[in-house]
Structure formats: C-alpha cells, structure tokens
Amino acid sequence: MTTASSAGAKSWMIGSLRNVAPLVTLIFLIAVFAFMSPSFATMSNFGNIMRQISITAIIASGLTFVILCAEIDLSIAAIANATGIALAFFTLQPDYVNIDNVPLWGGLAIVMALLTSFLLGVVNAIGVTRIGIPSFIMTLAMMQIGAGIGALLIRGQIAYAVPDLIKTLGSGQIMGVPWIVVIACLVLLISHLVLTYTRFGRYIYMVGGNREAAEYSGVDVKLVISAALVISAVCCGLAGMLGVAYFGSAQQNEFDDYLLDGIAAVVVGGTSLFGGRGGIPNTIIGLLVLGVLNNGLDHIDIDSFLKVLIRGLILLAALIINVYAQRLRAPD
Amino acid sequence: MIEPSDPPAAPAAGRPLLELEGIEKRFGGVLALAGVDFTLHEGEIHALVGENGAGKSTLMKIIAGVHTDYGGRMVLDGRQVRFRSARDALDRGIGMVHQELCTAPDLTVAENVFLGNQPTGRFGRIDWRRMNRESREQLARLGLDLDPRMRLGDLPIGLQQLVELARVLFSGARIVILDEPTSALSPPEIERLFAVLKRLKSEGRSFVFISHFLDDVLAIADSVTVFRNGELVETAAAASIDKTWIIERMIGRGHHELEETYTGSIRLPRAPSAPPVLQVEGLSVAGAFQDVSFSLAEGEILGIYGFMGCGQLELARTLFGKLRPDAGSIKVDGSARRFRNTADAAAAGIAFVPESRRSMLFGEQPVYRNMTIAILEKIDRLWLRPRREIEIAGRHVTDLGVRPADPLARLGALSGGNQQKVALGKWLTELPRVLVMSEPTRGMDVGAKEDVVRIVTGLREKGVAIIVVSTEPETVLSMATRVLVMRKGRMVHRFADEAIAKDDLLAAA
Known part of the structure; x- marks a missing residue:
C-alpha cells in the first residue's frame, strides 16, 4: 500500500510538472517586467491586464473543450466577429450608420446574435462529425464564412449601438470591477466545473485521450466532439457581443488577433494539442502569460517594431519549455 | 507444363x-x-x-x-x-509480398509496378510511355492482360496482389x-x-x-x-x-508439453433451452464477411474460430455498432436493432472488448477512470462522484487480481496482462446482456489466461451471453460451449453437443 501511494505521489509530482512549467514562465515574465518598468507591477496595471485578457479568456474557455478533444477550431475569431456584427445589425443604429438593418427589441437582438453563433457551431459540428471533414479544414472554411456573414451584414460600415444590457456588461463596472472581467471569470469557472465534475467533461478527456477506446466503451464520440465545437462557437459569440461593447463599435476584421491569442492561451498553458491533457487552470495560466507579455512589452522602452518579434520569440520559448515538460512522464 | x-x-x-x-x-x-x-x-x-x-x-x-x-x-x-x-x-x-498489400491504390498499375524505380528522362521527368510499355510487358509475362494506366485500387484484390508480385519480381527478386x-x-x-x-x-x-x-x-x-x-x-x-x-x-501430438492442455478433446454441452438473447441473421459487411447467422442464449459462450483475416474481427465490430451491416439483422432479446454507433449498441446491452488493449484503454488516466468510463451513465447523474467510482473500481481490481491493486494507479504503468483485466473489468459493474470479446487472452501468460477464463466462466454463470472470437484454438476450446468456424468471411462449420479437439478446429477452418 505504501509503495502504491508513494508511486502515486511520484507520478502526481511528475504529472504536475508539466503544469508547473507554464507557471514558472509566468512568474519569470512578471519578475522581468517588474524589474524593467516601475509602472508594470501596480494595482491599476493589474486591472488593465485583467480587462485586456477578458475577451480572449471567454474565447479560450470554449476552445479548451475543442483542443482537449484533439480537434481544433480556427473559426473562433470569425464567429466572434460575425456575432458582434449580427448584434449590431439587430440593434437600432444612429442615422449616420448607413446600413439596411433590422432593429429588434434588445433582448431579442441578443438572442438572435447568440443563435447566429450557435448555428455556425452546429455547421462546424456537422461538417466535422457527420461529413467527416478534418476540423482544421472545416473551421478554416468557417473562418471565411464567418467573415463573409459579417461583411454582408455590415457592408464596410462601422456600427456603434448595441443593446443596453450588452453595453453594460461589455463596458460597465460593478463595484469598481469591470463587468467583462466578472463574466470572463464566470465563463472560466463554469467551463472548469463542467470539464472536471460532469460526465460530459470526463467524456471530453476520454475522447481526446484515446478516441477509439472511448468509442469501444460505448461513448458517442461524434456527439461529444459536436458539443465541444458548439460550445466553442457560443463562447465566441458571447465574446463577440461583449467585445463590440468593449471596443465601442462593430466592424469587419475587428477580432482577427483573437484567433492566434485564443489558441496561444490554451496551448501555452500546457493543454496538449493531441488532446486529453490540460484544462481550464492551464488556460488561465496561458491567458496570464499572454496578457503579461502583451501588456509588459508596452511598459518597457524598446523599439515598437521589435515588439512583435520579441513576443513571437517568447511564445516560442514558452512552447519549447512546455514540450520538454510534457515529455517527462511517470516511469511505466 | x-x-x-x-x-x-x-x-x-x-x-x-x-x-x-x-x-x-x-x-x-x-x-x-x-x-x-x-x-x-x-x-x-x-x-x-x-x-x-x-x-x-x-x-x-x-x-x-x-x-x-x-x-x-x-x-x-x-x-x-x-x-x-x-x-x-x-x-x-529477395522480395516479400505482405498479407496486407504494400501498394498505392491511388496510383496507376504502372506506377505501382515501378514504385520507387520510375524510369526518368531528362531533368528527372518520369518517362510515362516507357513505364506503361514495360509494365504491360512485365504483367504479360505473368499472363495478365491489364491496362497499366488503370488506377490500382479499382482492381479486385487478387489482381492487386499480382501487381505487387510483379513489382517485387521487376525489382529483380529471385x-x-x-x-x-x-x-x-x-x-x-x-x-x-x-x-x-x-x-x-x-x-x-x-x-x-x-x-x-x-x-x-x-x-x-x-x-x-x-x-x-x-x-x-x-x-x-x-x-x-x-x-x-x-x-x-x-500441434505436437505425442509430445507431452506443459501448455498443450487442449490437444485432447473437450465435450461441448447440449444447447440450453433458454430463449435466445442475441439473434443474428444473414449478417454481411461487404469485403469482410457474408451471410452470418447464429443465435445465442443466456449462459452460453459461443466461440468463433478462424484464421487471421477471415472476417471475424469485423463481425465482432458489427455486433457492437462500429461497422454497419450491408445486409442482415441483429436482434437483442427478440427486438430488431439497428445500431447507428457504439453508444447505441452499449445502450442495447452489448459490451465489447477489442483484441488490442491500446484501442480499449486510456494510458494517461488512472485505473478507476478506465473502469468506469463505460458505466458513468448508470452510476452518475449530472455530477461525477469520483469517490464512488474509486470504490467500485477498487472492488473489481481486487476481484480481478489486478496488480498493483490500486484504482488510482496510472493505467500505463500496469503490465499488459493487468491492463487486459482492467479492459474486461469495465463491463463488470453493470452486467451486459451480451459480451463480445476479441482475442481475450492474446499475449497473456498462463496465469493471466486462467484468470480470464475464470472471470468469463463466472459471467456466464450469471447469465451473460458471451461471444469469444479468436484465432487461437486453445482460447476457443478453453471457454466455449458452442463453436462456429469461419473461413474467408463465411461460416463453414458449427460444433455443438459433441466432443471436439484442436485438430477438428484446424481441419474445419
């Protein structure tokens, strides 16, 4: 019994090492930026970082489901954008916004926008699980479809008005805390609870860990993957609506950066692209690494044209560390 | 001649x-x-x-x-x-033509004959005319009149095999x-x-x-x-x-070797009069097996014996909803079922243990999660109760003699035989109506084999209808109460209520 439990403890330690590596990266980045810039390690800047990563956090929560299934969703940014534009399309716009839109009551506009993201997710799910298109290709097509829907609805214009509820949640505050940060935390929390404590969450890990074995255990693998893709799309829809309020406008290509940021947040946090390993705690660390990196580089005095390159190199370094940490496994 | x-x-x-x-x-x-x-x-x-x-x-x-x-x-x-x-x-x-053909079905016949040796002209351009002409000659020498420009995958398997033979010969094999x-x-x-x-x-x-x-x-x-x-x-x-x-x-008759327990004959019992649990009629999957019919009652163990590639693996997968039959019917407890997927089959009370552990188990996960994956729906509602799962798995681990007897151990750290027991254990909490096992004892040592035989016999006594599919006569003879023999996708012989021995099986297959 003692040998079994000590072997368990050892494999637990090695198992958590791959979760520790991203955490070490995060602490290292914070220390470096705090050392290099006095304005970085302040309470108000912490608030900035939280606000800056909120939209990414909502997108990455949904994407975590997909990546844990060993699939990918490249349409996250496009679905967020299309949903945000759809919300504006169903809201009464000022006279100078020259689009032929369909204003609805605010609550209905929100439902219509969410329905848009849901349907796009369903199309992804049908393409991947029923027709059998690899998710990489299917969601690549959806990336274009999402962009296309957005373009058709907004016609090159910029729309400003969104329903009041969304305006509050996207740009308002509650007791000094931005609503968008609260929502992001809630989405992360719910995702974590679903992944860790529900049957569906267990199936997600099992399907990602060994799809064939899940199938031979009587798990409806296609249904699980479909659900993951739809969850991802709806999270993107929520992020897209709040994002429009957060940015103060709805327009084309508004969310383009969130494709890479969303994937990077999940993967840098240590969730395996091959599925079955990782989770929301990893995604949170990945979000913080990304947020600290994006924010910190603005606080130190370097050539702004160099920043993108530095960001890329630091992300690469983080990924390399993760890959080595993930190779460490308990001895068989 | x-x-x-x-x-x-x-x-x-x-x-x-x-x-x-x-x-x-x-x-x-x-x-x-x-x-x-x-x-x-x-x-x-x-x-x-x-x-x-x-x-x-x-x-x-x-x-x-x-x-x-x-x-x-x-x-x-x-x-x-x-x-x-x-x-x-x-x-x-020296060349080899493998059982699983090593050809490229999407390339033409000529390209396959020349695979890796394509004649090239200037700048490394492939000389198609020469390639087509020479492969036609090469195939003619084998007595085959084939258009070398045809896609290989469109030919029947026998011709594909001869094309591979032509390739091996063309590469100079004596x-x-x-x-x-x-x-x-x-x-x-x-x-x-x-x-x-x-x-x-x-x-x-x-x-x-x-x-x-x-x-x-x-x-x-x-x-x-x-x-x-x-x-x-x-x-x-x-x-x-x-x-x-x-x-x-x-099979070494006359040699008294320790493991050869089944060279002598065993007596198959008379079929029970209980109503059938599983009825299969005229089941076919194109390219795998044709017109398979049998029925199975509670407390029976049906052994299906055949050589590698005789369609028995596909038959087992079809019974579990992984493959869809092109013809025929499956009835469980008298009602006809069409399985859209494995989840349907599991819901109908069918359980499956495939021949490869890798396609049954989750190496990165603890033992208890491997054991409860198939029954989560039955033991939990919305929220998981890991403590209950660990308790259930702990019982099975002890019953099955899994070592180490720790439901929290990472599955990948267990030996092969112990992993196999875990694979079997996942169907033991909620007994299925029908248990389909493919090569349940492959690669196990004698002790582990005996454990499996003991577990399976125990399930049979509890009224589970069991199918054991195997290419090993010993495995079939050690468990079965009735035996079907398959050859090249068809059922060719049935043994019931009689004495059979290993050489009867070999001769029938």
Whole structure:
C-alpha cells in the first residue's frame, strides 16, 4: 500500500510538472517586467491586464473543450466577429450608420446574435462529425464564412449601438470591477466545473485521450466532439457581443488577433494539442502569460517594431519549455 | 507444363539457393526462433506452416531484411550474407509480398509496378510511355492482360496482389516470400495465382509460401516445413504427406508439453433451452464477411474460430455498432436493432472488448477512470462522484487480481496482462446482456489466461451471453460451449453437443 501511494505521489509530482512549467514562465515574465518598468507591477496595471485578457479568456474557455478533444477550431475569431456584427445589425443604429438593418427589441437582438453563433457551431459540428471533414479544414472554411456573414451584414460600415444590457456588461463596472472581467471569470469557472465534475467533461478527456477506446466503451464520440465545437462557437459569440461593447463599435476584421491569442492561451498553458491533457487552470495560466507579455512589452522602452518579434520569440520559448515538460512522464 | 503428379522423393530438384543455419531470434526475453536450419532450393515453392507465433513470420522477416538483429548464419548463392534493411535484401534478390498489400491504390498499375524505380528522362521527368510499355510487358509475362494506366485500387484484390508480385519480381527478386497470399482470394483467383507461380517456378524463381490454408499449401508447394514454438519440426516433400500429417506436427501430438492442455478433446454441452438473447441473421459487411447467422442464449459462450483475416474481427465490430451491416439483422432479446454507433449498441446491452488493449484503454488516466468510463451513465447523474467510482473500481481490481491493486494507479504503468483485466473489468459493474470479446487472452501468460477464463466462466454463470472470437484454438476450446468456424468471411462449420479437439478446429477452418 505504501509503495502504491508513494508511486502515486511520484507520478502526481511528475504529472504536475508539466503544469508547473507554464507557471514558472509566468512568474519569470512578471519578475522581468517588474524589474524593467516601475509602472508594470501596480494595482491599476493589474486591472488593465485583467480587462485586456477578458475577451480572449471567454474565447479560450470554449476552445479548451475543442483542443482537449484533439480537434481544433480556427473559426473562433470569425464567429466572434460575425456575432458582434449580427448584434449590431439587430440593434437600432444612429442615422449616420448607413446600413439596411433590422432593429429588434434588445433582448431579442441578443438572442438572435447568440443563435447566429450557435448555428455556425452546429455547421462546424456537422461538417466535422457527420461529413467527416478534418476540423482544421472545416473551421478554416468557417473562418471565411464567418467573415463573409459579417461583411454582408455590415457592408464596410462601422456600427456603434448595441443593446443596453450588452453595453453594460461589455463596458460597465460593478463595484469598481469591470463587468467583462466578472463574466470572463464566470465563463472560466463554469467551463472548469463542467470539464472536471460532469460526465460530459470526463467524456471530453476520454475522447481526446484515446478516441477509439472511448468509442469501444460505448461513448458517442461524434456527439461529444459536436458539443465541444458548439460550445466553442457560443463562447465566441458571447465574446463577440461583449467585445463590440468593449471596443465601442462593430466592424469587419475587428477580432482577427483573437484567433492566434485564443489558441496561444490554451496551448501555452500546457493543454496538449493531441488532446486529453490540460484544462481550464492551464488556460488561465496561458491567458496570464499572454496578457503579461502583451501588456509588459508596452511598459518597457524598446523599439515598437521589435515588439512583435520579441513576443513571437517568447511564445516560442514558452512552447519549447512546455514540450520538454510534457515529455517527462511517470516511469511505466 | 509442370507435372504436379511427379512423385518427388527429395524436395525439388534445383541446387540450394538460400541456406540458413542456427537462426536464433529473441524479442525481449522471449525466444521466437531457437536455432533454425532451413534450405530453399532454386525453382522450388516451399511452404511454411505453423500456428500463430510458431516463428515462421519471424524467420521470413529475417530473410527479407526486416529483422536485422539475429543469431546464426545466412548463406545466399554460397556466400554468407547479412542484410541491413529490406532494401538491401531486395537488392540481393529477395522480395516479400505482405498479407496486407504494400501498394498505392491511388496510383496507376504502372506506377505501382515501378514504385520507387520510375524510369526518368531528362531533368528527372518520369518517362510515362516507357513505364506503361514495360509494365504491360512485365504483367504479360505473368499472363495478365491489364491496362497499366488503370488506377490500382479499382482492381479486385487478387489482381492487386499480382501487381505487387510483379513489382517485387521487376525489382529483380529471385526469391519471393508470399505471406498468406490466398487468404483474401476467391477460388478462381487462387487458381490464377497458382498458374502464375508455376510459370515463374519453371523460370527458376523460388518462393516461400506462408499459409494457414493447408489445402492451398498441398496444392502448390513442392516441400512443406512445419514450425512449432520457434522450432523447425520437420520438412517433407508435399507429395508424400497429407493434411493430417501437417496438423499432427503443428500441434505436437505425442509430445507431452506443459501448455498443450487442449490437444485432447473437450465435450461441448447440449444447447440450453433458454430463449435466445442475441439473434443474428444473414449478417454481411461487404469485403469482410457474408451471410452470418447464429443465435445465442443466456449462459452460453459461443466461440468463433478462424484464421487471421477471415472476417471475424469485423463481425465482432458489427455486433457492437462500429461497422454497419450491408445486409442482415441483429436482434437483442427478440427486438430488431439497428445500431447507428457504439453508444447505441452499449445502450442495447452489448459490451465489447477489442483484441488490442491500446484501442480499449486510456494510458494517461488512472485505473478507476478506465473502469468506469463505460458505466458513468448508470452510476452518475449530472455530477461525477469520483469517490464512488474509486470504490467500485477498487472492488473489481481486487476481484480481478489486478496488480498493483490500486484504482488510482496510472493505467500505463500496469503490465499488459493487468491492463487486459482492467479492459474486461469495465463491463463488470453493470452486467451486459451480451459480451463480445476479441482475442481475450492474446499475449497473456498462463496465469493471466486462467484468470480470464475464470472471470468469463463466472459471467456466464450469471447469465451473460458471451461471444469469444479468436484465432487461437486453445482460447476457443478453453471457454466455449458452442463453436462456429469461419473461413474467408463465411461460416463453414458449427460444433455443438459433441466432443471436439484442436485438430477438428484446424481441419474445419
């Protein structure tokens, strides 16, 4: 019994090492930026970082489901954008916004926008699980479809008005805390609870860990993957609506950066692209690494044209560390 | 023409072409070949027979340069050789046609004949005209009139095999190893293959013919060598022996070896009068098996025996909803079922343990999660209760004798036999109506095999209807109360309420 439990403890330690590596990266980045810039390690800047990563956090929560299934969703940014534009399309716009839109009551506009993201997710799910298109290709097509829907609805214009509820949640505050940060935390929390404590969450890990074995255990693998893709799309829809309020406008290509940021947040946090390993705690660390990196580089005095390159190199370094940490496994 | 009715006293007339002396090969600690001497003559078709794991495939992989790490000597044309790779062996004139064809179905016939050797013109441009012309000639020499521009995958499997043979010959092989060449062929295709082999033999080419199909072996081979447990038992001229002679040597009658418990006959019980749990009628999956019918009652264990590739693996998958039948019906407890997926089959009370542990288990997950995955729906509502799962798994781990008996251990850290027990354990909490097992004891040591037999027999006593699919006669005989034999996708024999022995199974398959 003692040998079994000590072997368990050892494999637990090695198992958590791959979760520790991203955490070490995060602490290292914070220390470096705090050392290099006095304005970085302040309470108000912490608030900035939280606000800056909120939209990414909502997108990455949904994407975590997909990546844990060993699939990918490249349409996250496009679905967020299309949903945000759809919300504006169903809201009464000022006279100078020259689009032929369909204003609805605010609550209905929100439902219509969410329905848009849901349907796009369903199309992804049908393409991947029923027709059998690899998710990489299917969601690549959806990336274009999402962009296309957005373009058709907004016609090159910029729309400003969104329903009041969304305006509050996207740009308002509650007791000094931005609503968008609260929502992001809630989405992360719910995702974590679903992944860790529900049957569906267990199936997600099992399907990602060994799809064939899940199938031979009587798990409806296609249904699980479909659900993951739809969850991802709806999270993107929520992020897209709040994002429009957060940015103060709805327009084309508004969310383009969130494709890479969303994937990077999940993967840098240590969730395996091959599925079955990782989770929301990893995604949170990945979000913080990304947020600290994006924010910190603005606080130190370097050539702004160099920043993108530095960001890329630091992300690469983080990924390399993760890959080595993930190779460490308990001895068989 | 060759006269097959010659009474050859000595095997084949040609000079010795390939001589092996004292070949020894180990996989880990297991001795796969224990000092084998083997000679292949020029212009000879030499058949190798033996049960799975007897060593014949290992020996052929050594000859074909696939296994390079072995003990002993190999002499080709009087010169000692040691191949470094399959390419190296092919360069010296030894080629192999695998059971699973190594062709590119999306390329043309000509491209396949020239695979890896395409004739090129200036700037490395492929000379299509020459390639098509030469492959047509090459195929004509095998007596085949094929359009070399056809896509290979559009040809029937027998012709694809001959195209691969043409490729191996075209690469300059004088010795060709054929691994189970007839297993996927229809009788006319077999005749055509044999005609080609005879023609090539008369040109002085030599063949090693590995097969489970003893009728085919006796029809084409000049000499036959029997392997058992990594040793060469005996070589004889094919004309001087018959099927019984071969089977006796394959299973070692008269030798009192410890593990051969089932060489004697066992008595199958009378079929119970209970109503059938599972009824299968006219079930077919194109390209795998045709017109399979049987019924199964509570407390019965149906053994399905057949050689590798006879369609039994696909049959098991069809019963669990992984493959969709093209025809026929499946009834569980009298009501017809159409499974859209494995979840449907599991909901109908069918459980499945596939032949490969890898496709059943989650190596990164703890043992308890491996055991509860199939029953989560029944033990939990919305929220998981890990403590309950661990308790359930802990009980099974103890009952099954899994070591270490720790439901929290990572599955990947367990030995193979213990993993197999976990795979079985996942269906034990909520007993299924029908349990389908494919090769339940493959690769297990004797102790673990006994554990599995004990568990399965226990399930049967609790009223589970069980199907055991296996290519190992011992596995079938150690559990079954009724036996079906499959050959090339069809049911060819049923044993019930009678005494049967291993050689009955081998002779029927």
